Every structure is written in structure tokens, then in C-alpha cells.
Amino acid sequence: MTPGTPPGDGGARRSPLDRAADRAAAERARRRRSGTPLLDDPGLGLRVERYGEEAGLEVVERLGGPPRLTVVRDADPTDPADPAGPAGPVDPTDPAVAKDPADPAVQQAVPEPVTSPADPVPDAPQEPDTLDLTGVGELLVDAVELVRRRLEGDYAVDEFGFDPELTERVLLAVLRPLYRHWFRVEVRGAHHIPADRGALLVGNHSGTLAWDALMTQVAVHEATGDRFLRMLGADLVFATPVVGDVARRMGATLAASSDAERLLTAGQLVGVWPEGFKGVGKLYRDRYRLQRFGRGGFVSAAIRTQVPIVPVSIVGAEEVHPMLADVRPLARLFGTPFWPVTPTWPWLGPLGLVPLPSKWLIEFGEPVPTDELDPGAADDPMVVFEITDRVREVVQQTLYALLVQRRSVFLG
Secondary structure, eight states, rough: OOOOOTTTSTOOOHHHHHHOOOOOHHHHHHHTTOOOOOOOTTTEEEEEEEEEETTTTEEEEEETTOOOEEEEOOTTOTTTTHHHHHHOOOOOOOTTTTTTOOOHHHHSSSOOOOOOOOOTTTTTTTOOOOOOOHHHHHHHHHHHHHHHHHTTOOOOTTOOOOOOIIIIIIIIIHHHHIIIIIOOOEEEGGGGGGGOHHHHHHEEOOOOHHHHHHHHHHHHHHHHSSOOEEEOOOOHHHHHTTTTHHHHHOOOSSSSSSHHHHHHTTEEEEEEEEHHHHHHHGGGGGTTOOOOOOTOHHHHHHHHHTEEEEEEESSSGTTTTTOOEEEEEEHHHOOOOOOOOOSTTTTTTGGGGGGOOOEEEEEEEOOOOOOOGGGGGGGHHHHHHHHHHHHHHHHHHHHHHHHOOOOOOOOO
């Protein structure tokens, strides 16, 4: 029998690959007896037994399939008995090939796998898509609690019908998106608003609908943090169903000297738009040209209560509903001060009431003091008219300056 030929082979000479397989099988049996663990890869359905540098082989046994002999080191071409030679090169694309990252030969032979960004990482834990509803839940709880308390009558209003809780949590909350994102209101001179005393805020009026009064109220509350603007409105506002009740809830009251003086004496911020319907109903061609400020009743109220007058200049309201014409017969028929025709009204019906997204600038001017005057000066027409004209001139000149500074009517 030829040396190196195992018994029972009929004396035939065995190839180097057969001899290497025999050595690997013998080594595997020896390692099993000595308790050498198997390296399992359940992801590939493989079970691997690793042999040392002296063997340079790995036997990869597919679970449920025949074992496979794999060379994991470079072949020695000078050694005809080297099992790596007849076995041929390692196929890196074969998933049955066991790879040892620590082996330099494997690092050279096997390239890094290329994965598509869209392919999921097998071992990476997948986070479930969840929606955090904590904030939404808190809002719902607050809303339910607000409704419950109001249904039970657990809220307070002042003598004018002002409801601060409803104004803060509902009405102003509805107006803020318009203020911040639709009109993109830019406020200047907010430091001129008194923080702890009464003041009379006097602004220009325009825009067909009184958006300027509402946006000024939001601006005052945003600038001061907790103060409300108590607006003075015309009789028609409070005679209109629903609108009148909402206006009172927001702190508005009748434009009368007695109501204004009571609010100013109580340290409130009072807003007045002396142009009235003449300003809000003027044609687009007359935009930003102030109408008469009336007889100066607001100035008399400020002098009697010794509070400052803060001029307020509003740019942007003229473009929300550009009034192209005033149909007087329809105004008389419906009992309104004017009947506007705009680019969207009445052609689009209710959609014509949606304001155009003009860019707004609101500037609070330097206060005009009245505490230097004797309260009796409120009955002097010359003093009242002089202060009225001074405030009107400040507002008009500020409007011209803001128009120059505004880059675009609808952009910016």
C-alpha cells in the first residue's frame, strides 16, 4: 500500500484535495471531541468550523445541505500538496463562503459589500412610526375644561361685557395666524406703549372691513404680553347681530367720551380710529390720505384723564379689500354707510370677504403727553383742535415714511 493512501481506497492514489478534506474531517472530529464550539450564522443558514493557520481551511456546512470546503488563505504554488491550490480562488459572491474579518487574506480577497441606500439594514432595529399626541391631548383637555366651565357660568366679565379669558384663549388665537402668516405684520415702536398705565391709541382707519382694528389689538397684546386694547366702536358695530356680541366680548365698547374716560381712568389701553366710516369706506384711489379726525372728542377724554396719546400708523390695510366703487343706492337699501365693489366682491360671493395677503407695517409713535395741561383744557376747543391736528399730522407723515420703506404690497 502506497504511503499516504488510506485503507479501503483500492490502492488508488488520492488527490491533494481529497487528502485535505480527510485532514479537515479528522481535525473537525478532534475539535468536536475537545469541545470546540461551532460558529453558527443563522442569517445565512450556515454552520462553520474554523481551523487554524496550519490548516488554512474552513468547512462550511449548510444547514440541511452538504458541507463545503473553503480556502481562507493564499495558496502556495510551490507546494503541490497545498489544498489551496487545487481548490482554486475564493468566490467572494458565494454566500456560503465563511469570512474572517481578522484574516488579512480574507480582507484582500473579499471586497466590501455594496448595499443600496434603499435596502434596509438587517441588524438595525426598526423604530416604529409613532405620533406624539401629548400636546394635542393637553389642548383637548384644556378645551374641554374651558367649555365645561363656561357652560357652568364659571367665568367673569367686566361692566362693559369684556371677557378676557375668551379673548385670550379663543378670539386672539384665531386672529394670530392671520397676523403672523397672512398679513405678516411688522411692528415698530412698541416700546411707546405704556406698560402699567392708561393710554389712548389713535390710528388711521381703512380697508372696507375693520381688519386694522383687529390686527392692532393683536399687536398690542403681542408687544405687551398681557395687556388688551379696549376698542371704541360705532353704533352700527353693536347693532349687528353676532358681530356686536363678539365685539363686546373682545373688549370693545361704544365710541362715547364717557365710556372712554372710564376705561382710561381704570388704567386701560383704549384704541380709537377717528376717521370712522369715512376712512374705512374710502376708495382705493384715496388710499393713505387721512380723512378728518372728527371734532376731537378722543383728545378731550385724554386730557380729562391725564393719559398720553399714542399715534398709530397702519400700512397694509388699504390693500386687503381695494374699494373700486361705492354703490350708494344699495347702501341706502341695506342701511349701511357704503356698499363696496372690490376686485373680489360681490363677484366671488362669500369668498370675496377673504382679505388679500398684503404686507403690513404698524408703527406706534412717540406719545403726546397731556398731563402738562389742566384737565379743564378739555373744554377749550382751540387746545383740543391743536392736539388733534398734531396727532393727525404725525400719523400722516409716518404713513408716507412707511410706504417708502415697504418693499412690496404683497411680498416681504
